[in-house]
Amino acid sequence: MDSTNPERPDGSENRPNVLVVDDEREVADAYALRLKGLSDTETVYDGESALAHVEENPVDILLLDRHMPGPSGDEVLEVLTDRGFGGRIIMVTAIDPGFDVLDMPFDDYLCKPLEREDIRAAVDQQRLVLGYETLGDYFAAESTRAILRSELPADRRDSHSEYQAIERRTERLKRRATRLLDDPERLFEVFDGIDREGR
Known part of the structure; x- marks a missing residue:
């Protein structure tokens, strides 16, 4: 698990708590780096770790990869919904969306690859x-x-x-x-x- 604790660009010491979940470590770490200065960001690399982290830590915004080996991002999303997760969820994935997303309770959906400013803008909007x-x-x-x-x-x-x-x-x-x-x-x-x- 990796953590960054920079100040937001506006000089505020208060930042949202963001959790990045992706089974590709280099991708998750790259997203955390792109959010530097905007959020307090931590990374985990599988669905089980994501569920455990959310259970034990305050998370405002979750960046969640859909395609991960058990449990998948879709399954993590379902569990968090059942638990009444009180944050915002952004799906970040290489899977092109189909009609299946109509029943998925996420707050935003970003398709890989992502530009730095797009991921920052999406997180700031959800904040x-x-x-x-x-x-x-x-x-x-x-x-x-x-x-x-x-x-x-x-x-x-x-x-x-x-x-x-x-x-x-x-x-x-x-x-x-x-x-x-x-x-x-x-x-x-x-x-x-x-x-x-x-x-």
């Missing part, structure tokens, strides 16, 4: 999509947390398991949105400035 999806989830959870915080005393909140769960969820979502988006602080400030308690 933004996931970032705004995460931001929407955060706002929904945080509005619930905020109104309960304003209406209920601390001792009742502290002893309520569901309230504690939503506190943990909002913090997790906020951290992810901050990692994925370039300037989420302004959006957080606007959200926090809304009076939800009424007059």
Whole structure:
């Protein structure tokens, strides 16, 4: 497994976590190199390792080769879907797409060979999509947390398991949105400035 930890070109220290999965090591390593400066990128070289990595580590964007010896990229995609994987999946493959892709729950499909700028653009686009999806989830959870915080005393909140769960969820979502988006602080400030308690 190889890892790179560069800064994004905009100078941000926050980057998406990308996992590249390809059974051709030189191809996977080349993609990781092409993403240098854009993401924190790790590589694995088979489907089993990909599933294990996703189980144990936060992954925002997965670059997944379709044609690999057992399990194939298609099978990895199916397992991740069944597990409720919360990231974005880009199929990266030499297999020309057919009508079979209509039922495959990927987020983008890139055909090899890939130019450096194409893979960077695809990853950056999925970063933004996931970032705004995460931001929407955060706002929904945080509005619930905020109104309960304003209406209920601390001792009742502290002893309520569901309230504690939503506190943990909002913090997790906020951290992810901050990692994925370039300037989420302004959006957080606007959200926090809304009076939800009424007059």
